[in-house]
Amino acid sequence: MAKILIIDDDAQLCETMQSLTSRLNHECQSAQTLHEGLQALKNDDYDLVFLDVRLPDGNGLDVLQDIKGARSQPEVVILTGQGDPDGAELAIQRGVWDYLIKPSPIKQTKLTLTRALTYREEKQNKSNVVALNLENVIGRSAKMKACFDLIAQGAPSDSNVLITGETGTGKELFARTFHNNSPRAKGPFVVVDCASLTESLVESTLFGHKKGAFTGAQEDRDGLVKLAHGGTLFLDEIGELPLSIQKAFLRVLQERRFRPVGETKEVQSDFRLIAATNKDLAALVESGEFRQDLLFRLKTMHLDLPPLRERPEDIKPLAMYFLDKMCEEHKLPTKGYDADFFATLAAYGWPGNVRELFNVLERAFVAAGEEQTLYAMHLPQDIRIKVTKATLRQSCQSNSSKSQGAMEAAKDLTSGPSGPQDGVFPSPLPPLKEFRALMERRYLEHLIRMTEADIKEILEISGLSRSHFYAMVKKHGITF
Numbered sequence: 001m002a003k004i005l006i007i008d009d010d011a012q013l014c015e016t017m018q019s020l021t022s023r024l025n026h027e028c029q030s031a032q033t034l035h036e037g038l039q040a041l042k043n044d045d046y047d048l049v050f051l052d053v054r055l056p057d058g059n060g061l062d063v064l065q066d067i068k069g070a071r072s073q074p075e076v077v078i079l080t081g082q083g084d085p086d087g088a089e090l091a092i093q094r095g096v097w098d099y100l101i102k103p104s105p106i107k108q109t110k111l112t113l114t115r116a117l118t119y120r121e122e123k124q125n126k127s128n129v130v131a132l133n134l135e136n137v138i139g140r141s142a143k144m145k146a147c148f149d150l151i152a153q154g155a156p157s158d159s160n161v162l163i164t165g166e167t168g169t170g171k172e173l174f175a176r177t178f179h180n181n182s183p184r185a186k187g188p189f190v191v192v193d194c195a196s197l198t199e200s201l202v203e204s205t206l207f208g209h210k211k212g213a214f215t216g217a218q219e220d221r222d223g224l225v226k227l228a229h230g231g232t233l234f235l236d237e238i239g240e241l242p243l244s245i246q247k248a249f250l251r252v253l254q255e256r257r258f259r260p261v262g263e264t265k266e267v268q269s270d271f272r273l274i275a276a277t278n279k280d281l282a283a284l285v286e287s288g289e290f291r292q293d294l295l296f297r298l299k300t301m302h303l304d305l306p307p308l309r310e311r312p313e314d315i316k317p318l319a320m321y322f323l324d325k326m327c328e329e330h331k332l333p334t335k336g337y338d339a340d341f342f343a344t345l346a347a348y349g350w351p352g353n354v355r356e357l358f359n360v361l362e363r364a365f366v367a368a369g370e371e372q373t374l375y376a377m378h379l380p381q382d383i384r385i386k387v388t389k390a391t392l393r394q395s396c397q398s399n400s401s402k403s404q405g406a407m408e409a410a411k412d413l414t415s416g417p418s419g420p421q422d423g424v425f426p427s428p429l430p431p432l433k434e435f436r437a438l439m440e441r442r443y444l445e446h447l448i449r450m451t452e453a454d455i456k457e458i459l460e461i462s463g464l465s466r467s468h469f470y471a472m473v474k475k476h477g478i479t480f
């Protein structure tokens, strides 16, 4: 059962909504003014707020951030009697779930309500997975949920874990998450970057040394293995561990005992081992560069992190998480997003995975400065050009049978009034507002032509809600 708040001065509408929501087994309250609504949100936690735009004491859109920032961080659906697509579009940019034009048919209201609540549930599920501590870990895709399940399953034990995955997929982050959810969470988490260990110092770095063991060893020093006592030892880039050390390390894994350089007695360390690599260790075993017995030992538990391109549904929540964090750090209000911003992020392949995504978002954040809304225009030019080219290639390939029409549409999308310029820019460069409107219109026309006006496909590709799409079409006077 969800808790819903309606902020609307139309008593009859409140009554209808209340009866609809109670039929769906939800609890519903109503408020006739903004002041009352904000008070209700202070006193109680709501999952969803239906918000009217014109209220006796002000404009609903003006307090949107206060509503979204309430303790329960509710989803918001705008109710507008004005049929004002621009206002509604603005609201969507500021992060509302959807908008309904009054009087909205029961079926539509029910659908929007159910979708918004399902979305919220999914968002919250992330933090409910077997009460895992998933601090700073974002992922709502089925593939990520499977990774969380594996952590829930393996964290309590002491078994060795091997984490594999392409660069930037979060191997170190997930190693820390294993540690944070294990009984060793209060102990140290020691990172060893095997790629940066120099051949001559690798042994003393790992196992420590005794004073005078070699030139420069001026005092006894504990190695990283000893420092991980009571906690977790994370061997990053394990594929780079020199063969000569692999044998010694295998013994350490079996016995949790080792001998520091120059020492006669063995030392003990109680650590849990997590190793990570972006290399194919089986292939390294084949080529004689990695010991098979060590690989078996490491792989008691294996977590393979999927690349970002295989879980596109994680891109938006990752981006929102990162940008909200940036806004918080820079003491700026949370930004809104235009649909084209996410459409561009979703269309890119992310070979550098989450690390690359965060770098790109940081650049977009800097490019946007104090602007309230992020558009695709704020993304680095190289990314936009790659996306445009890939989209064109795709559309050319998939439409080769209907090539004539599709090619024209593609050309349409990338050329300005005076012909193609640098992939996307018309010349002379118009003011940004005009350019945005132009590109938006071309995008919509291209999308409609490409999908042969198949509304389902249009909504799927664009990521727009039905009402938002029709509002944009109306705004641009496009008929189809």
Ligand SMILES: Nc1ncnc2c1ncn2[C@@H]1O[C@H](COP(=O)(O)OP(=O)(O)OP(=O)(O)O)[C@@H](O)[C@H]1O
Residues within 6 Å of the ligand: 136, 137, 138, 139, 165, 166, 167, 168, 169, 170, 171, 172, 173, 174, 278, 318, 354, 355, 358
């Ligand atoms: N699911 C996620 N949620 C939030 N942040 C993530 C996620 N996955 C990766 N990151 C972030 O992406 C960046 C790269 O992650 P990390 O260093 O763990 O990757 P890696 O796989 O160890 O990379 P490499 O193989 O290059 O060492 C970090 O800032 C990390 O916090």
